[in-house]
Amino acid sequence: MEPLLRISDLHVDFLGYAGVTRVLNGIDLELFPGEFLGLVGESGSGKSLTANSVLGLLPKRSARISKGSIMFEGQELVGKPEKEFQSIRGKKISMVFQEPMNALNPSFKIGTQMAEILKLHKGLTSKEAKVESVRWLSRVRIPHPERIVNEYPFELSGGMRQRVLLAMALGCGAKLLLADEPTTALDVTIQAQILQLMKETADQLGTSVLLITHDLAVVAQTCRRVAVMYSGNIVESGPVGEVLHRPRHPYTIALLQALPNPDGKQNDLRSIPGSVPNLLTPPSGCRFHPRCTLAEKKCREIRPLLTSISENHYVACWRDGHHA
Amino acid sequence: MLKPLLSLRGVEKEFLVRGNKGSLSFKAVNNVSLDIFPGETVGLVGESGCGKSTLGYMVLNLLDLTNGEILFEGQNLTDIGKVQQREIKSQIQIVFQDPQSSLNPRFRIGQIVEEPLRLNGWRDKHKRQERVRQLLTKVGLGEEYLGRFPHELSGGQRQRVAIARALSLDPKLIVLDEPTSALDVSVQAQILNLLKELQRDLNLAYLFISHNLAVVRHLSSKVAVMYLGRIVELADSDELFNNPLHPYTKVLLQSVPNLNTEKPLVVEFDGEMSTRLISPQGCSFHPRCCYANELCRETGTELQFIKEGHWVSCHDVSWGEKSEGDVVVAQSSTTYPGITD
Amino acid sequence: MVELRYFHYFTKRYPLTVIGMIIISLVMLLALAAPLISPHNPYTMHLVDRLKPPNSIYLLGTDELGRDILSRIIYGARLSLLAGVGIVGIAGIFGIIFGSISGFLGGKVDSLLMRLMDIMLAFPSLVLALALSAALGPNFHNSILAVAIVKIPVYVRLVRGQTLSIKERQFVKAAQTFGAPKAWIISRHIIPNCLAPVVVQASLGIGEAILIAAALSFIGLGAQPPEAEWGAMVSMGRTFLLDQWWYATCPGIAIFFTVIGFNLLGDGVRDMLDPRSRN
Numbered sequence: 001m002e003p004l005l006r007i008s009d010l011h012v013d014f015l016g017y018a019g020v021t022r023v024l025n026g027i028d029l030e031l032f033p034g035e036f037l038g039l040v041g042e043s044g045s046g047k048s049l050t051a052n053s054v055l056g057l058l059p060k061r062s063a064r065i066s067k068g069s070i071m072f073e074g075q076e077l078v079g080k081p082e083k084e085f086q087s088i089r090g091k092k093i094s095m096v097f098q099e100p101m102n103a104l105n106p107s108f109k110i111g112t113q114m115a116e117i118l119k120l121h122k123g124l125t126s127k128e129a130k131v132e133s134v135r136w137l138s139r140v141r142i143p144h145p146e147r148i149v150n151e152y153p154f155e156l157s158g159g160m161r162q163r164v165l166l167a168m169a170l171g172c173g174a175k176l177l178l179a180d181e182p183t184t185a186l187d188v189t190i191q192a193q194i195l196q197l198m199k200e201t202a203d204q205l206g207t208s209v210l211l212i213t214h215d216l217a218v219v220a221q222t223c224r225r226v227a228v229m230y231s232g233n234i235v236e237s238g239p240v241g242e243v244l245h246r247p248r249h250p251y252t253i254a255l256l257q258a259l260p261n262p263d264g265k266q267n268d269l270r271s272i273p274g275s276v277p278n279l280l281t282p283p284s285g286c287r288f289h290p291r292c293t294l295a296e297k298k299c300r301e302i303r304p305l306l307t308s309i310s311e312n313h314y315v316a317c318w319r320d321g322h323h324a
Numbered sequence: 325m326l327k328p329l330l331s332l333r334g335v336e337k338e339f340l341v342r343g344n345k346g347s348l349s350f351k352a353v354n355n356v357s358l359d360i361f362p363g364e365t366v367g368l369v370g371e372s373g374c375g376k377s378t379l380g381y382m383v384l385n386l387l388d389l390t391n392g393e394i395l396f397e398g399q400n401l402t403d404i405g406k407v408q409q410r411e412i413k414s415q416i417q418i419v420f421q422d423p424q425s426s427l428n429p430r431f432r433i434g435q436i437v438e439e440p441l442r443l444n445g446w447r448d449k450h451k452r453q454e455r456v457r458q459l460l461t462k463v464g465l466g467e468e469y470l471g472r473f474p475h476e477l478s479g480g481q482r483q484r485v486a487i488a489r490a491l492s493l494d495p496k497l498i499v500l501d502e503p504t505s506a507l508d509v510s511v512q513a514q515i516l517n518l519l520k521e522l523q524r525d526l527n528l529a530y531l532f533i534s535h536n537l538a539v540v541r542h543l544s545s546k547v548a549v550m551y552l553g554r555i556v557e558l559a560d561s562d563e564l565f566n567n568p569l570h571p572y573t574k575v576l577l578q579s580v581p582n583l584n585t586e587k588p589l590v591v592e593f594d595g596e597m598s599t600r601l602i603s604p605q606g607c608s609f610h611p612r613c614c615y616a617n618e619l620c621r622e623t624g625t626e627l628q629f630i631k632e633g634h635w636v637s638c639h640d641v642s643w644g645e646k647s648e649g650d651v652v653v654a655q656s657s658t659t660y661p662g663i664t665d
Numbered sequence: 666m667v668e669l670r671y672f673h674y675f676t677k678r679y680p681l682t683v684i685g686m687i688i689i690s691l692v693m694l695l696a697l698a699a700p701l702i703s704p705h706n707p708y709t710m711h712l713v714d715r716l717k718p719p720n721s722i723y724l725l726g727t728d729e730l731g732r733d734i735l736s737r738i739i740y741g742a743r744l745s746l747l748a749g750v751g752i753v754g755i756a757g758i759f760g761i762i763f764g765s766i767s768g769f770l771g772g773k774v775d776s777l778l779m780r781l782m783d784i785m786l787a788f789p790s791l792v793l794a795l796a797l798s799a800a801l802g803p804n805f806h807n808s809i810l811a812v813a814i815v816k817i818p819v820y821v822r823l824v825r826g827q828t829l830s831i832k833e834r835q836f837v838k839a840a841q842t843f844g845a846p847k848a849w850i851i852s853r854h855i856i857p858n859c860l861a862p863v864v865v866q867a868s869l870g871i872g873e874a875i876l877i878a879a880a881l882s883f884i885g886l887g888a889q890p891p892e893a894e895w896g897a898m899v900s901m902g903r904t905f906l907l908d909q910w911w912y913a914t915c916p917g918i919a920i921f922f923t924v925i926g927f928n929l930l931g932d933g934v935r936d937m938l939d940p941r942s943r944n
Contacts, residue, residue: 017670017671017673017674017675018670042508042509042510187371187372187535188371188537188576188579188580189371189575189576190371191579191581192578192579192580192581195581214508215581216583217580217581217582217583218581220583220584221581221582222581244583254510255509255510256583258509258510258512258513259513259538259583260516260538260539260541260542261538261542268520269513269516269542270513271510271511271513271514271517272510272513275478275480276478381838384842386838410844413843413844416842417843418838418839418842420835420838420839421835422835425834425835425836426835426836426839427836428836428853428854428857428858429858430858439840439843439845440843440844443843443844443846443849444844486839489839492843
């Protein structure tokens with residue numbers, strides 16, 4: 001099967017007066033149709049940037065894609081002129097963000113905003129768009145959608161707004177949904193509802209979802225595959241069960257050990273020594289090597305690439321795998 | 325019998341809100357009673373709007389109580405004179421959630437940690453600075469941090485500074501208001517370990533407020549679950565997580581994602597915590613509770629003793645024990661049309 | 666050399682601000698070095714050479730009393746700068762003090778002060794400045810005081826708004842938990858964090874302040890003869906506009922450039938301090 005989205009060797013640089021910062025250092029990622037893929041990383045890992053790159057949303061003056069390609073449905077997205085992106089955003093690839101209030105215009109009613117999108121991307125008339133909006137709102141399980149259509153964003157709770165955004169993102173038949181920390185700002189019970197909703201709706205519509213989060217547990221419960229990012233690179237990827245229960249990359253292992261176990265108690269958590277590298281002067285070779293207890297000479301010199309260690313399970317570490 | 329360090333008795337906080345139809349009073353904290361013993365960690369969990377932060381602020385005397393009383397080492401905070409009040413205030417300190425806004429961006433780290441000392445009678449500059457160095461070492465920061473500004477430090481380092489500052493007056497109780505929620509997982513682990521170590525060394529009591537159940541469980545000996553201003557369940561940590569009795573606690577525990585990939589999240593409840601200013605009559609949870617009956621809709625509930633180390637505020641806890649397995653099937657107050665069309 | 670690179674980057678990013686800075690530096694130079702640069706004494710009357718057009722001795726001509734216009738313009742820079750800085754300085758200081766106290770204490774104190782500020786703001790600024798100036802007596806220093814008083818409410822409101830949001834921040838609450846008295850909190854925690862918008866407002870306000878001070882002198886309520894003040898010169902020059910147009914025009918141009926310089930600088934300062942433009 002051909003992947004819906006294929007990112008190859010993506011490098012993104014940020015330009016500032018102090019120098020060039022390489023924030024994405026060779027990302028390789030594949031997402032298949034109808035798949036739920038988790039992209040996990042801590043702050044500074046570059047996970048949001050990856051999603052923004054796909055949609056061409058990097059700041060024009062200060063960022064540039066210096067190398068690599070992003071193929072969507074066989075089309076190259078890197079270097080695409082802005083005009084052509086307009087027909088992709090919202091229609092073929094949608095995005096949902098952490099803060100729903102930032103994506104909704106506080107001055108317009110929910111119904112108006114939804115209708116606007118439906119008219120733009122699906123070419124519906126005002127009347128049709130209105131009906132379709134209500135249908136979509138009920139699809140995301142918003143109670144009394146006929147009433148909500150006439151309300152303003154500030155009248156809704158966080159969970160409700162996120163549902164509206166989901167409706168807007170999926171309502172135009174997008175094939176790919178990029179969800180950037182969609183539930184981080186929500187309460188845990190609401191989070192559970194939203195995640196379940198995303199999963200079900202995506203399954204029914206056959207939409208692929210790239211779920212970006214820092215929460216490994218969320219990924220464990222919703223995704224089929226996961227990719228772990230550290231400082232601009234993907235260090236491990238594979239089926240969720242494999243990566244979370246049989247992790248191979250030292251960073252993944254350390255991350256899992258740092259999580260308090262909700263089932264048990266009470267031993268001291270293992271924390272990762274050191275801190276996230278300064279990207280102006282990143283470490284040579286493998287960017288994790290200064291914090292890695294297993295680092296060797298080779299790790300300091302050459303960056304390891306993702307290699308397969310078992311069915312679909314890839315690791316970027318010199319400990320595993322043989323490179324050409 | 326060990327005497328409690330901090331006692332909350334019937335504590336309430338009412339806010340007056342002006343709406344179009346005149347003012348409404350709304351109870352952010354409703355009849356809360358809780359004891360914290362020296363050296364123990366009490367976890368306070370709940371979702372946004374449940375009143376846990378408001379309660380924390382009242383413990384610190386940053387907010388006045390509308391009703392009830394707070395006793396520290398047996399003394400009522402409002403009864404005593406100003407001087408004594410000050411002394412007691414220094415015994416209860418706080419570490420906030422957002423390391424970014426809990427430190428004055430214009431102060432250097434040394435000044436930040438020194439400030440409580442300056443305001444509380446430490447006149448000798450050298451002695452103060454010596455203490456500051458001691459405190460920073462205790463939280464794992466070297467001398468080189470004294471002259472730096474908060475924006476030069478990472479989130480984890482800032483939180484350490486906040487902890488050092490909280491320790492400066494030798495408090496007996498520290499209120500931790502979501503201390504690790506804004507931090508990365510690896511940094512969170514460092515801070516939690518530090519908090520544990522400090523508790524052991526200094527016999528500190530903690531009131532740990534958080535929405536993250538795994539973190540709370542890791543640190544707390546006792547946990548209180550709050551919903552709409554009330555404590556709905558209070559139990560020893562293990563007991564609460566292994567044997568939750570209140571329907572809301574069960575819903576909460578069910579919603580927490582865990583690393584078990586074999587058991588995907590099963591969510592069968594809907595609705596949200598009511599933020600309407602008019603609390604529902606009767607038990608505050610009944611609109612979302614699948615076990616609700618007439619009694620629940622009419623009469624409010626109180627915390628009742630169930631067994632040693634476990635109190636629940638529910639009319640019929642035996643209902644809770646009847647539930648099947650881990651799945652709580654709750655109704656939503658509305659029905660939604662079928663998804664397939 | 667990070668400094669040089671920064672300078673380069675700065676010029677590329679804020680070209681207009683750099684122009685503003687250049688203009689202001691020029692004006693400041695004129696003001697500071699007036700005795701050295703000025704070709705003549707601004708008060709000396711050369712009655713023989715009255716109302717002469719620009720020539721080699723008097724580069725911008727002479728006025729009706731034979732005084733060199735160029736020298737008077739150079740010395741005039743001192744007064745205008747004094748006006749600009751003095752006005753926003755006084756208004757700013759009062760604004761910071763009253764705004765922070767009022768915002769932090771709230772209650773009756775706050776209400777009272779705000780009503781007073783509302784009353785002041787209800788008057789058109791020029792009219793109020795006129796009235797105050799006349800009441801205090803026509804005099805350059807009094808005119809500065811008058812305009813400063815008129816501008817105080819702007820700064821009070823600004824600082825009060827800032828105070829209201831800062832006092833909710835966690836580091837203020839933290840200070841309260843270890844017993845910090847109100848004066849301490851206001852002076853050490855609130856005021857230092859209010860300064861950024863005040864600086865922006867002040868930089869944007871200097872231009873306007875200079876204009877109003879010049880306007881008052883123009884009407885005759887500010888600088889009195891024989892003071893070499895730009896506004897007063899424009900006023901005097903009106904009479905001779907048809908034949909000796911340079912008399913009124915040159916000081917007018919001086920005012921124009923100075924005000925533009927400060928406005929460009931002010932815009933730049935605002936852009937730089939805007940938290941959103943931080944990368």
